[in-house]
Amino acid sequence: MEKIEHSTIPTNGINMHVASIGKGAEVVLFLHGFPELWYSWRHQLLSLSSLGYRAIAPDLRGFGDTDAPSSPSSYTAFHTVGDLIGLLDHLGIDKVFLVGHDWGAFVAWYMCLFRPDRVKALVNLSVPFLPRNPAIKPVDGFRALLGDDFYFCRFQEPGEAEEDFASDDIRTLFKKFLTSFGPRPLCFPKETGFRGLKAPDTLPSWLSEDDISYYANKFNQKGYTGGLNYYRAYNLTWELTAAWDGVQIKVPVKFIVGDLDITYHIPGVKEYIHNGGFKRDVPFLQEVVVMEGVAHFLNQEKPEEISAHIYDFIKKF
Secondary structure (H helix, E strand, O other): OOOOEEEEEEEOOEEEEEEEEOOOOOEEEEEOOOOOOHHHHHHHHHHHHHOOOEEEEEOOOOOOOOOOOOOHHHOOHHHHHHHHHHHHHHHOOOOEEEEEEOHHHHHHHHHHHHOHHHEEEEEEEOOOOOOOOOOOOHHHHHHHHHOOOEHHHHOOOOOHHHHHHHOOOHHHHHHHHOOOOOOOOOEOOOOOOHHHOOOOOOOOOOOOHHHHHHHHHHHHHHOOHHHHHHHHOHHHHHHHOHHHOOOOOOOOEEEEEEOOOHHHHOOOHHHHHHOOHHHHHOOOEEEEEEEOOOOOOHHHHOHHHHHHHHHHHHOOO
16 A cells, blocks of 8 residues: 555646556556545555556545535536546546546546547446436436435535534444445435434444544545535536437446445336346446445455456456
């Protein structure tokens, strides 16, 4: 871990913290989700760099040591993809292998939609491509499907989730965050909030107290608003991307999901992935991997397997 280098790079009007390792000509760019950091990719950074790649993992806008604009409207897909294009331009990198998870997977899909010329191939974890439904805003769709208590809906009101999170011990909170995203929809009523969820008595084998400390310390400094603004900007991204309705993802793709992942169990998602919808919208989809007994944070739960899956795919190009 001490071989990982850290730098701050100006891009798209913000300063972005970047972790990187390796000197290879081929670059792998890793995009994390919520409530995570570059650190979520620690295992893959070491693994892929040892295989000859240059591995780069930024703290995305709003997270960790990267700037966090306060307004939700500064977190659309255009902002987050713009940050990455500016990052690549600053580093003099033309094309990358892209790897995303959770919100990072959303950002990766949009990057492939807007700038396929900068992506050699994509490995996305947890979140399949979600084609834009012109008939309903996505948050409204989640609300209709899963109710007001679904976490995506619960995160919409500025300040509300922040207040809820602040009422819990931060280490306990991260133990809940990293172990609560199982197959059932994550719903919590306003009255009990996230603090109503039970923390695990013992940490799973893939998560250490040091890992919890790293996340807790960074979020203690930064707060949660930047990360939550991704949820709050999602309807705005929907409004702004009407011109991309029906546009296919035209880069080679491998998709990996755990069979216990919350995203895999949202009504309609399994059918979309396996019954032809996904392949229709992502015609160069080459592989779909469903990992047994694995939940949402699969790159940390099964680090060696995920690193191997990434390498086995990108080495073809």
